[in-house]
Amino acid sequence: MERLVSTDFYNILSQISVQEMDPENIFKVFRETMPRVAVSRGIVLLRATMYEPKKRSREMNVTEVVLLDASGGEETNNIELEYATANGGRVIVVSGIKRDEIWTTECKEDCYVLSKAIYLLVGRAKTMSSLYNLMFYDQLTGIANETGLNRFMGTTIHKGKFTSYCSNFLNIKNMKLLNSRYGDAAGNIIMNGFAKAIDQFASTEGSGIAARLGGDNFLVFILQEKEDEFLQFVSNIIVPYEVGGEKHNIKVESRVGYYFIKAGDGINECMRNADVAVKLTRNNDGINVIKFEESMKTHMLKMKQLEQNVPEAIANKEFVVYYQPKVDISDEGNFRLNGAEALVRWVRDGEMVPPGEFVPVLEKNGLISLIDYYVFEQVCIDINDWIARGMTPVKVSSNFSRRHLQDKDFASKVEAIIRKHNVDTKYLEIEITESYEDEDMNALMAFEKSMHAIGVHLTVDDFGNGFSSIKMIKNIVADTIKLDKSIIDGIGNEGADDIIVSHIIQMLNKLGKNIIAEGVETKEQANFLRANGCNNIQGYLFAKPCARDVFESYM
Ligand code: C2E
Ligand code: CA
Ligand code: CA
Numbered sequence: 001m002e003r004l005v006s007t008d009f010y011n012i013l014s015q016i017s018v019q020e021m022d023p024e025n026i027f028k029v030f031r032e033t034m035p036r037v038a039v040s041r042g043i044v045l046l047r048a049t050m051y052e053p054k055k056r057s058r059e060m061n062v063t064e065v066v067l068l069d070a071s072g073g074e075e076t077n078n079i080e081l082e083y084a085t086a087n088g089g090r091v092i093v094v095s096g097i098k099r100d101e102i103w104t105t106e107c108k109e110d111c112y113v114l115s116k117a118i119y120l121l122v123g124r125a126k127t128m129s130s131l132y133n134l135m136f137y138d139q140l141t142g143i144a145n146e147t148g149l150n151r152f153m154g155t156t157i158h159k160g161k162f163t164s165y166c167s168n169f170l171n172i173k174n175m176k177l178l179n180s181r182y183g184d185a186a187g188n189i190i191m192n193g194f195a196k197a198i199d200q201f202a203s204t205e206g207s208g209i210a211a212r213l214g215g216d217n218f219l220v221f222i223l224q225e226k227e228d229e230f231l232q233f234v235s236n237i238i239v240p241y242e243v244g245g246e247k248h249n250i251k252v253e254s255r256v257g258y259y260f261i262k263a264g265d266g267i268n269e270c271m272r273n274a275d276v277a278v279k280l281t282r283n284n285d286g287i288n289v290i291k292f293e294e295s296m297k298t299h300m301l302k303m304k305q306l307e308q309n310v311p312e313a314i315a316n317k318e319f320v321v322y323y324q325p326k327v328d329i330s331d332e333g334n335f336r337l338n339g340a341e342a343l344v345r346w347v348r349d350g351e352m353v354p355p356g357e358f359v360p361v362l363e364k365n366g367l368i369s370l371i372d373y374y375v376f377e378q379v380c381i382d383i384n385d386w387i388a389r390g391m392t393p394v395k396v397s398s399n400f401s402r403r404h405l406q407d408k409d410f411a412s413k414v415e416a417i418i419r420k421h422n423v424d425t426k427y428l429e430i431e432i433t434e435s436y437e438d439e440d441m442n443a444l445m446a447f448e449k450s451m452h453a454i455g456v457h458l459t460v461d462d463f464g465n466g467f468s469s470i471k472m473i474k475n476i477v478a479d480t481i482k483l484d485k486s487i488i489d490g491i492g493n494e495g496a497d498d499i500i501v502s503h504i505i506q507m508l509n510k511l512g513k514n515i516i517a518e519g520v521e522t523k524e525q526a527n528f529l530r531a532n533g534c535n536n537i538q539g540y541l542f543a544k545p546c547a548r549d550v551f552e553s554y555m
Contacts, residue, residue, distance in 0.1 A: 079111040137213040140153070140188065141195035149211035149219055153267045156221075162270075165208060166227045166260050168220040169274035170198065170234065173253040173282075175216035179328065186241050191216060193239030194252045201233050219271060231289055255281035259292040276300050282360045302348060303361050310367045313346070314374050320345050321378045323396070323546035325554050326516060329526050330535040337554050340394045341431065342379045343373055343545045368401045373417065375399070379428070380421040382548060387424075391555055397429035397459060405432070405443035411450035418454065425455040431482065434460045441475065448477040459516070464504070473495055481508055483534070485519025492524050498509055502532040509533050 101107070136148035144152065156162045172178075172194060179187035198220050199210040208221035222230045237252045257277025261270045277292040279300070306313060313319065326339035346353040362368040376398040386393045404410040407490060428450065433442065448458050458478040465484035483504070490497030508515050517529050519540030529537060543554065 071406050079108060086494060093244060106471075121342050131458070138195075139193050141199075141212050143195045143199040144209055144211035145210060146213050146219075149209060149213075150267060152209045152221065153270075157267070159241050161263070163261050163263050164223055165221050165270075166224045166258055167270040167274045168227075168230065168234075168256055168258040169271070169278040170218040171255045171278055172216035172218075173255060178250075182241070182243055186243050189241045189398060190250060190252060193241070194237055194254070197237045197239070198234065201230060218254075219274065227258065227260075231258070235288070243450075253288065256289045257281060257292060258289070273297075280357075297355070302353075303358060306346070306348075306358055307361060307365060307367065310362065310370050314370060319371060319374060320347055320348050320370055320547070321375055321382070322545040322547060323551035324538060325543045325551070326394075326397075326536060326538045327542045328535055329530055331531065332527075337394060338536070339397065339429070340551065341397045341398070341538060341545075342375055344375050344399075345545075346512075363401055363403065366403060369404060369407070371400070372400045372404065373413065376414070377417050377421070380423040383423050383427045384421060386552070386555070391552065393427050394555065395427050395429050395457065397431045397457075399431045399461065402433055405447060411447055414456070415450070415454060418456075428455075429457040429459055429480075431459045431461040432478075433462045434465075434476070445477045476513065478513075480514040480516060482538075483515065483517045485539075488519050488525055488529075488539075491528050492522075498528070501528075505529070505534045 027120070027468050031398065100251070127463045135152060136144060138148075153162065156165065172191065175187070178190055182190070195210065195212055195218065198218060202208040202210040202220050202222060207223055208226075210218060210220045212218050234254060234256060237254075238249050240247060242248070255278050257274045257279065259270055259273040259277060273292040273296075276296050277290045277362040280296060281287055281290050306500055322343045322345050323340040324343055325337050326341065327335040329335050329340045336466050344355050344359075346355070346358055359371075361366060362371060377394050379398050383393045383396065400410075407413070414430070432447075451458050457480065459480040459482050460476055460478040461482050462484040463481045464487040484500070487497065487501055487504075488542070491501055492498070505515055515534045516536040516538060517525075520526055520529065520537040520541045522541060525539075526537060526541055529535075
């Protein structure tokens, strides 16, 4: 009588290397060595164990059952063995032969052996699955990591399906703020919820994959025909979280750069292009989704060059200062120039690059500080020049990155430039973006004191952009608050914005702060601001930033 389990079974099994422990392989071994044994369901669960640890645990946590289906269920034709697992679960292995075969003693013996073999295999698969898990899945969110992503992409390339995908680089907006505001634990929950949402979309509806590349960066692979739907989905992800026992929901906003993969692209290409596109969203206020275009590559190359050559570019006078007028609108019929903001421009190969495209890059590596001091110095020079030429300058504000607050010599560096040019400080103002981090708050307070002592005005820029809270208002040390364009944009849209803006203005007025609104583009906005007690504006309604000589004509 032919045995069910031949020595071939063990021989072949022992030759399968760990990498080849693919369920298909094991199935093949079963099939080839035991034609009379039915093995289908057992294999399915083995596959689940090895390849989808997440799903597996959901399916198998209660009772871990591995069935070697005897496809007929006649009791005499199979043997059921039960094993206890380390985590208190059970594995039941049923092995048997097909119904029309004769159930001999040898058969039974073989089924015992088989059952034991399956059990061992499952054990091996479990070790494998934890290895797989570590190797291919992100430990914080449970979705794929970069290796998992690469494996997926490798497979799609292998299947010739790579070009049916679109790669999306996603970056959660304000993750740092979320963490500092709600605490790291809640921050993690929020990130997790976001990861799960995109993963679910990608793996079910998009037949793709979502992977966390580290930090708050994700790469999502979506079938091209699902891309629109995906972008729609991403713009509206709501995640529940808990702080101090209270349940909340938060809309997690992200920036997306996406790229439709083309023939001939490799893995690097499709990741890099989506990355290039997402980087550009950082430089564009209000634009969260950008599609990759070839021209972006030359742009990025320029940025790289700039990063390497800021001092050289400064020496070559590639940076020029533009001035945008600030006006007093208290007299409706007669706007009066009462200040200006200095805004840097980079002239590269005769082309004007707006700061939105390079300031964020230089903010990251700290080179922005060179530019800030350069612009400030140019402003000092221009003011003296205007006076020398018989003009009466207005107060000019210069932007300084928040990074400077970490430099304990910030104030003295500013003072040194003022002394060097011997400029009257009543013409000088400094804009710094608001922040909510306490350390920064203290540094800002100290800086404000130093500036106050020498008569330099301080303005908190971009107020209302991001995470303002009413509590913040009373802590603001600056003389002037600049209302961010994003809240001005909302004026007249019949939402809550009107109410909020008017109350913010009221509060700031009561606290004795000066207020200026930026990004004012329409008469309606100006009228609303005036009616509500804000008489200083800056925006295209009056003038765009312009070259020095044009600005002189305004003065
Ligand atoms: P910001 O400080 O908020 O400057 C205001 C920006 O809004 C300017 O863009 C200005 O051109 C634009 N703007 C003003 N009015 C309007 C309007 O009515 N409508 C619209 N759509 N836009 C308006 P710009 O010059 O491109 O500067 C962008 C940002 O670059 C600045 O935002 C600032 O954060 C940064 N930046 C510019 N120069 C410097 C600098 O010397 N140092 C530092 N650290 N940052 C700078
Ligand atoms: Ca500014
Ligand atoms: Ca601003």
